[in-house]
Amino acid sequence: MSVSGVTIRAVKGNDVSELVSLWNRTLIRDTITEQRFVNWLFVDPDFDPLSCEGCWVAEKQNTIVGFARAIIRSIPNDGLGLEVEDGWIPVIFVAPEEQRKGIGSQLMEEILKFFKSKARRRIWVCGNTGSAPGYIFPGVDKDAYRAGLAFFKKWGFVVDHEPVAMARSIIDFEYERYYKEAWAEGTCEGLSIESVTPETVLEFLAFMRRYFPGDWNIAARAQLRAGKMNDILIARLNGEVVGYCQWDGEHFGPFGVREDVRGKRIGAKLFVEAVRRIKADDGRSVWFNWADPDAARFYKRFGLDVTRRFAILRLDI
Numbered sequence: 001m002s003v004s005g006v007t008i009r010a011v012k013g014n015d016v017s018e019l020v021s022l023w024n025r026t027l028i029r030d031t032i033t034e035q036r037f038v039n040w041l042f043v044d045p046d047f048d049p050l051s052c053e054g055c056w057v058a059e060k061q062n063t064i065v066g067f068a069r070a071i072i073r074s075i076p077n078d079g080l081g082l083e084v085e086d087g088w089i090p091v092i093f094v095a096p097e098e099q100r101k102g103i104g105s106q107l108m109e110e111i112l113k114f115f116k117s118k119a120r121r122r123i124w125v126c127g128n129t130g131s132a133p134g135y136i137f138p139g140v141d142k143d144a145y146r147a148g149l150a151f152f153k154k155w156g157f158v159v160d161h162e163p164v165a166m167a168r169s170i171i172d173f174e175y176e177r178y179y180k181e182a183w184a185e186g187t188c189e190g191l192s193i194e195s196v197t198p199e200t201v202l203e204f205l206a207f208m209r210r211y212f213p214g215d216w217n218i219a220a221r222a223q224l225r226a227g228k229m230n231d232i233l234i235a236r237l238n239g240e241v242v243g244y245c246q247w248d249g250e251h252f253g254p255f256g257v258r259e260d261v262r263g264k265r266i267g268a269k270l271f272v273e274a275v276r277r278i279k280a281d282d283g284r285s286v287w288f289n290w291a292d293p294d295a296a297r298f299y300k301r302f303g304l305d306v307t308r309r310f311a312i313l314r315l316d317i
């Protein structure tokens with residue numbers, strides 16, 4: 001279906017300022033600067049600057065009224081390869097005054113045509129833990145973007161799972177209490193927590209590649225390249241690396257403990273030490289955008305509250 005007077009075309013370099021101002025009055029909880037937008041879209045190695053494929057704007061009387069991004073990987077996900085059956089929609093929006101006229105659907109038709117031409121089988125809004133190319137938010141914000149949720153459901157998407165964003169002030173973080181709980185008798189045998197050092201980087205990266213394949217490796221490498229080795233902690237059990245966490249300022253994560261040793265308060269030991277360091281480094285809060293339901297229960301114990309609720313959606317085509 002095409003909406004009268006609306007054309008869909010590939011994105012152009014000089015759309016940036018118009019797109020960013022439309023983005024900021026539509027995705028009101030996720031405002032962006034031109035610098036971040038350019039990094040997110042044009043500098044993304046999965047964006048092809050020759051074809052500009054997988055990215056469209058909707059135009060009406062020479063004004064941009066809609067935007068959509070669809071991603072297939074051209075750069076392999078670390079340890080998971082090109083994920084050739086999957087496609088991702090990290091962002092789609094239509095100007096508030098132009099919504100409910102069929103423009104979003106016109107963009108969606110382009111998206112699906114594109115994914116089908118690339119033999120994709122599963123489409124994600126916006127991604128999965130370990131695989132969320134073009135990540136801006138984990139899924140549709142259930143409170144802020146209700147129309148978005150209704151829109152995807154109309155197109156046959158189903159809710160796959162529902163992660164949350166969480167935060168807390170750490171000005172009064174009860175360190176002693178949480179430390180005692182984390183290191184309770186019977187949970188400490190053979191365990192130690194330490195920063196990554198030049199001598200242990202290789203061991204850390206081998207652990208990541210083996211137990212957390214996917215884009216957490218990319219985040220770990222970015223942190224190491226940025227010279228922030230001290231802001232990565234590893235947990236050892238009987239000398240072997242079994243867990244880690246990293247942070248950037250007050251932004252906590254990613255964070256993972258090897259599956260077969262979960263439930264031994266290794267995560268708690270890592271988190272409590274990370275918060276101690278974040279606070280000592282002048283942090284006032286900790287926050288993150290994405291915790292799956294099990295992880296959310298973990299953070300609740302440390303007084304973090306849910307700040308946003310997301311729906312990750314999936315369409316099998």
Ligand SMILES: CC(C)(COP(=O)(O)OP(=O)(O)OC[C@H]1O[C@@H](n2cnc3c(N)ncnc32)[C@H](O)[C@@H]1OP(=O)(O)O)[C@@H](O)C(=O)NCCC(=O)NCCS
Pocket residue numbers: 026027089090091092093094095098099100101102103104105106139140141145146147148149150151152154
């Ligand atoms: C999601 C969005 C792009 C849809 O664009 P749109 O042009 O309004 O969509 P359409 O007019 O093609 O709507 C198609 C169907 O979606 C559903 N829908 C869309 N908006 C809806 C709303 N506000 N309430 C209920 N259902 C809605 C309806 O079933 C609609 O069909 P109908 O009008 O025949 O009933 C737009 O609502 C938007 O920009 N929202 C804010 C950004 C956002 O949430 N993006 C998703 C996060 S990635």
